Amino acid sequence: MQSGHRNLTQQLVHELGKDILQGKYKVGNKLPSEADLCAQYDISRTATREAVKMLTAKGLISSRPRQGIKVLDSKHWNLFDVEVLNWILIGKPDLYMLRHFLQLRLSIEPEAAYLAAQYAKDSDIELIRNALARMKSAEDGYDDTLEADIEFHTSILGASNNPFFIQLKNFIEIALQVNLRFTNRFKAITIDEYQAHADIFDNIANRNPQAAHDASLKTQKITVGLVNDAITELEEKKG
Amino acid sequence: MQSGHRNLTQQLVHELGKDILQGKYKVGNKLPSEADLCAQYDISRTATREAVKMLTAKGLISSRPRQGIKVLDSKHWNLFDVEVLNWILIGKPDLYMLRHFLQLRLSIEPEAAYLAAQYAKDSDIELIRNALARMKSAEDGYDDTLEADIEFHTSILGASNNPFFIQLKNFIEIALQVNLRFTNRFKAITIDEYQAHADIFDNIANRNPQAAHDASLKTQKITVGLVNDAITELEEKKG
DNA sequence: AATATACTATTTATAATATAATTATAAATA
DNA sequence: TATTTATAATTATATTATAAATAGTATATT
DSSP states (O other): OOOTTOOHHHHHHHHHHHHHHTTSSOTTOBOOOHHHHHHHHTOOHHHHHHHHHHHHHTTSEEEETTTEEEEOOGGGSOTTSHHHHHHHHHTOOOHHHHHHHHHHHHHHHHHHHHHHHHHOOHHHHHHHHHHHHHHHHHHTTSSOHHHHHHHHHHHHHHHTTOHHHHHTHHHHHHHHHHHHHTSOTTOOOOHHHHHHHHHHHHHHHTTOHHHHHHHHHHHHHHHHHHHHHHHHHHHHHHO | OOOTTOOHHHHHHHHHHHHHHTTSSOTTOBOOOHHHHHHHHTOOHHHHHHHHHHHHHTTSEEEETTTEEEEOOGGGSOTTSHHHHHHHHHTOOOHHHHHHHHHHHHHHHHHHHHHHHHHOOHHHHHHHHHHHHHHHHHHTTSSOHHHHHHHHHHHHHHHTTOHHHHHTHHHHHHHHHHHHHTSOTTOOOOHHHHHHHHHHHHHHHTTOHHHHHHHHHHHHHHHHHHHHHHHHHHHHHHO
C-alpha cells in the first residue's frame, strides 16, 4: 500500500477503489470482511471502516451486517468523482471507454462554449485567453501540451458560470489524459489544432454563442469520428 | 434528526449534507468539531467520524487536525451524487438553479437521444416505448405525470449505453422535480407535450440519430427559453 | 524590527475492546 | 411443503486511550 502523504484511511480508499475500477473485485462480488481487511492491510478497524464508508459514499460498495461488503452495480458509481475518474485512468481504459469519454465531451463542450459566450465575465475571458497563449507556447515546444490543453478546455467550463458544467472539469481533464494514451504523448500541437482552439476562443470573446458552439462541435465531431474509425478497424481485424 | 430506516451514520450524513446545501454552514466556515457533533446529536465518535468521512468523500468538507471540519468550496462538491442532488432539491432551488439544471439537460439529452438511436438494444427501445405509453396514460389522468416523465427521459439515457450518460439519470430525475416546483404540480400532460416526446421516441426507434437529436433539442430549447423569459421578467421587476 | 525557532493547546487520526443489531442460512416444527 | 425458530456471521455503535498533525503564541536570534 503506497503511503504518499495521505492518512491510512485515504490510502485504503485508494487501494480498494483502484481494485474495484480495475475489476479485481467484480460487480456483485464480496470484498474481504472488515476483519479480513484489517488483517490484510494491518490497520485498525477504525481506519478500515472509515475507508469502507468513503467508498460507500462514492457509490462503489454497500456494506450490511451478515451480507458483508459488496461491489455495487456500476450504475451507482459516482463516475464524476475526481478520485473515481483517476481510478478509471489508472485502470488503462480501452478504446470503447475513450469513445464514452468523447461522446460526453461532444455533448458538453459545445454548449459550455455557448454559455461562456453568453455569461463569461471579463476575468473568465482572460483565463481562456491565457490558456490559449499557453497552447501557442506548447506549439513551439515551450510549454506542456497536455497541461495547456486541459487549462483551455476547463477554463471554458468555468466561464459557463454554471456549477454543473464547472463540476465536469474533472471529467474533461481525465478525458484529455485518456485521449493522450492513444495518441503520441510527445507530439506538439499542430497549427490546425491551435487554430481550431483559437476559433472557439474568438467566438466566445466576441460574445457569439452559436458560432462558439459550432466551432467547438466541429472539433469534437472530428475526434469522435477518428475513434469510431479506429474501433471499426479494430473490430474488422478481430472479425 | 429524522431516523427513517437508516443507521446513525447515514442519518447524520443526511442532516449535515442538507445543512451544507441549504447554506446553514457556509463555504469556508467551520462545522462543529467531532466532539461537539457527538454532543449535539448524542451519538458516538465512531458514528460521527464515519459521517464526516462520507461527506468528505462527496467533496463537501475537509477535516484536518487542529483545523477542524470545514465546508469546501462548491467547485469540489459532487453535484452528480444522488444524495447531493436530493439535498439541492430539499434546499428549495430558485429560478437560477432551475436554469442551471435546464442548461445541462439541453446539453445532455439531445446527444443521449442521438446515441440511443445509434446504440440502443431492442430491449432499450421497449423500455422507452413503455415510458411513452405511461405518458399517454398520464395525459388521460391514469398515471403519474412526473414519474412517467422521469421514466421516459432516463430510459433514453439508459439506451445510450454510455456509462457517463447513464450516471446522469439522477441528475435528470432531480432536474424534472425542480422543474415541477415552478409549474403546476397537478397539470396533466398536454397533447403537444406528448407529441414532442413521441417524436423523439419514433426517431430513436427508427434509428435516425440526427432527427432524434433535433427533436429533443427543440423541446429543450423551448423550456430554457421559458425560464430565461421568467428570469428576465423577474429582474425587470426588481430593477 | 524582522525572522526563525520552539512551545502549547486544539483537533483529528489511529488503535483496541466490548457489546448490540442485523440478517442470511440452517434447523426445527407444523 | 411451508412456516417458524435458532444459529452464526458480519457490520453498527459505543467507549477509552494514545498518537499525530498543526494553527497560533511565545521566545529567541539576527
